[in-house]
Amino acid sequence: MKALRVLRTLSSITTAQSPNPQKCFTSSSLFNRFYSAQPQHDDPLPPTTDEFHADAVFDSSHFDDLNLNSSNIDNGNQKPTWDDKYRDRVKSQVFQEDISQSRIWKREEEKKKKAGRLAESLLEAALDDDEYDDVEVGEVKDEDQKSLSVGIIGAPNAGKSALTNYMVGTKVSAVSRKVNTTTHEVLGVLTKGVTQMCFFDTPGLMLKKSGFPYSDIKVRNESAWTSVNLYDVLIVIFDIHRHLTRPDSRVVRLIERMGSISNTAQKRVLCMNKVDLVAKKNDLLKVVEEFRDLPGYERYFMVSGLKGAGVKDLTKYLMEQAVKRPWDEDPFAMSEEVMKNISLEIVREKLLDHVHQEIPYGIDHRLMSWKELRDGSLRIEQHFITHKISQRKILVGKNGSKIGRIGVEANEELRAIFKRNVHLILMVRVKS
Ligand SMILES: Nc1nc2c(ncn2[C@@H]2O[C@H](COP(=O)(O)OP(=O)(O)OP(=O)(O)O)[C@@H](O)[C@H]2O)c(=O)[nH]1
Incomplete structure (x- = not known):
């Protein structure tokens, strides 16, 4: 360096x-x-043969x-x-x-092309099912387009983002935080073949223990409850592991409220997430039994949004629900918000590759600055804020070798994904 x-x-x-x-x-x-x-x-002159000894x-x-x-x-x-x-x-x-005729230059160019091809194939791999692959997204006419809006509702930490990311394929798909209404945000967009699905977060839709919405955010809440009905499909998601160990009555009320009556205008599904954390599979059946009589749910899915178990079935089900309607989102656009999330995710991934289990998850990883420069390149600055000097040392590595490697690999991948030059700055510091 x-x-x-x-x-x-x-x-x-x-x-x-x-x-x-x-x-x-x-x-x-x-x-x-x-x-x-x-x-x-x-x-100094090199030693002559006479002076040079094999030992x-x-x-x-x-x-x-x-x-x-x-x-x-x-x-x-x-x-x-x-x-x-x-x-x-x-x-x-x-x-x-x-x-331009140099062998090395050609090799570097080939490397760049390879990275570009990798980014494209990642896009294709967003869904590993070939069933929907026979149509190129760019060729779909308005009248052939199918759409589906999917609302996801659940307690904080239930795994809404993880599940959406898995379905959408965060790295290359539009996982934006674009604000749609005052309370609802687009979590992600998946465009596959003729079908586009938009996933919406529905924050703030929790019930008090009494079963009524919280009054402090009443107005916001009421509009959120009303607009929940506007989605074609509503996924009610909860953490099944938590439910088996420390059930939360507010979550139970939410599940019961959403499933209490069948809604002809909207399909509702109950998603039991984090099944990977449940050791005894019989326990899963107990939970299904508990919510079995709720008429509002058309289907029940057991998934792990993090590991991917059951996600393929859920995605297939959702694809089948899509209706003929022109797409709302540009299938190729990557908003700045999406790019910011991607940049954090790629660096985080490289960090985990290089530090394995050594680093506690408490480390704060923040995007500090994001600038698009005049030449079209991006300057991205991210900080890792650790609690202890020892953690900082692990991240930095000997003479900065670890953070250096993380940076080099992340930079290369970001350049391939964003298709432009990226100036990535990573800093490790101890919380003051
Ligand atoms: N083991 C396991 N962990 C999961 C799974 N899904 C999510 N998590 C973890 O649960 C935590 C919360 O996940 P998120 O996807 O951020 O949850 P969320 O519902 O979007 O949370 P809010 O943004 O607070 O509403 C994260 O640490 C995830 O890694 C899963 O299927 N299995």
């Missing part, structure tokens, strides 16, 4: 001073020294970053010991040489 910083600094010096050929030459000599690893005039200490780690391993020697012809990637960068940035 230090070398990169020096390269940038020197690059600007060179550009600024280019009218003076002598200075230019001085800088480029320095570059040769940093990046080509070629012997310089002031280097002299050899430490391969000293040579790793110079690529001085045996693969550089081929049939007695010594290959260059510098890294061509850096060489090319110097050629193009410092000497303004055309490197």
Whole structure:
């Protein structure tokens, strides 16, 4: 990294001073020294064969970053010991040489293309069922389009977002927090074949123990309760593990209220989430039994929004409920809000890849700034706020190696997904 910083600094010096050929030459000599690893005039002369003994200490780690391993020697012809990637960068940035025919440049381009293809296939993989794949989203005429609005209602923490993310495929689909009404937000949009489904969050729709809505947010609540009926399908979701261990009477009331009468204008389903946390599968049947007589629910689903169990069946059911109606959302648009969520999610994913179980979940991960720059690139700054210095050390790694790797991988993936340059800044700090 230090070398990169020096390269940038020197690059600007060179550009600024280019009218003076002598200075230019001085800088480029320095570059040769940093990046080509070629012997310089002031280097001590290498030992002659006579002076060199086989038992002299050899430490391969000293040579790793110079690529001085045996693969550089081929049939007695010594290959260059510098890294061509850096060489090319110097050629193009410092000497303004055309490197488009260079092998390394082509390899880098191929890498970029591969990342792009990966992003596309992720989009395709949002649903792993081929059944709906025979139509290209871009080709669907208005009159052929099918839509479905799905409201999701449940206690905080029931798993509404996790379930939606799983169905929609967060990485590449529009999981936006766009405000739809005063109380309802679009959680996500899934467009597959001719069908588009919009998932709506319905916050604030909890009942007091008495069974009545909370009065402090009464007005907001009333409009929310009314508009709940506007969705084609309503998913009532609850945490079945919690229900078996510490049942919440407000959740039970919500389930009972929504299922008390059958609604001809709206299909309602009861989703028992977090089944992965229930060890005894017989317990699941007990809960089904408990809510079996509620006429309002057309179907019951047992799912794990986090792990994916049962989600395919639920998605298939929802797809079948779609009605002929033009789509509301642009299937290709990615709102800024969506992109922000994606950026957090990708970094978080890389963090978990690299720190495994070492890091407690209490770490605060925040998006601090998001800027679209004039050249179209994005500057994204995220912070990890830890409680202890020891946690900070784990995240940072030796000489910043861990956070560096997390950043490099996340940056590459974000560039592929957003199809533009991304300047990602990650900072680890201890809560003050
Ligand atoms: N084990 C397990 N955990 C889950 C599952 N679904 C969600 N969770 C976890 O439960 C917590 C809450 O999930 P969310 O999806 O944020 O819940 P929510 O209903 O959207 O919560 P609010 O935004 O507060 O309304 C998160 O820590 C999830 O990782 C599941 O199926 N299994």
